[in-house]
Amino acid sequence: MKVEGEHIFKGTQKQVWDLFRDTEVMATALPGTEKMEAVGENVYEAVMNVRVGPVAGKFSGNLVISNENFPETYTMTVDGRGKPGFLKGVGDVILSDQGDGSTLMKYTGEVQIGGKLAGVGQRLIDTVSKSIINQAFDILDQNLVERSAAEAEGREAEYQGASEKDYAATVAKDLVGGVLSAPWVKKLKGK
Template identity: 25%
Template sequence: MELNGSYVLPASTQKIWEMLMNPDTLAKVTPGISRLELESENVYKAIAEVKIGPVSGKFEGKAEVLHPVVAESFTLNVHQNSKIGNVSAHIKMHLKAVSENETELSFAGKAHMSGLLARTGNRVMSGVANTLTKQFFQNFEDELAAKEQV
């Protein structure tokens, strides 16, 4: 499944970068992720609960940040296992300054599913991915707004 999206967030690339690299913030803004723990440098243990179409499940696995170029780009490798099937995703994230206080955050990648998830969820998967993407950016924006207020 292809994963693509981009959105302009009202903050500097440096600020967005910091938020992305902070597991607590990332856990907060990423839909479905309930916990993100730093295991070693750039490697996180991730626990997610996702309901995708007719199947829902609790996922446990690893998220890894590869090739980080500060305030510019990184690659996210995710492997998640669950009783209803496994997901692995490889996503390239790009940050681009639109103006001093605006950053275009875009990502492109692929996700592979197996098991029940692939068999019964596939039909609705791209729709779900779009929804999750929208949520992600919305959450990000909310989080930024919240930080502004503080």
């Protein structure tokens, strides 16, 4: 399965880079993340509760950052397993300066899924993964603002996490959106 997308963050390349490399921030941004910690140079261990339609359960696995080229590109490799199956992915992240103080983040990758996640969750996984990513970006946006504000005010930043409720609402919205944008629905509506 191919994953790709982009998002504009209101911050400099360096700010965005630092944000992405902050495990505390990342843990708050991904819904269901129970734990994310560094276990070595650029190697992290994570535990995440994932729910894709009828498939739910805990994934645990590794996240490895490689090919670092500060503050522009790096490669992320994830390898997770759990009761719902397995997930393996490699992706490249590219940050480019927009010249107006904002940064364009582009990502492309290839993800393999297996087990119940593939067999039962396949129909929903595209939407659900997009929802997870979009929600993460929203939260990261907020946290980036908070980070800058806290820095300016010389205080500790207070990061807001993703709530299960917001996540569920996002998934529902994306699912309905997916159906409504199908070509045959457009045709029917055009009638």
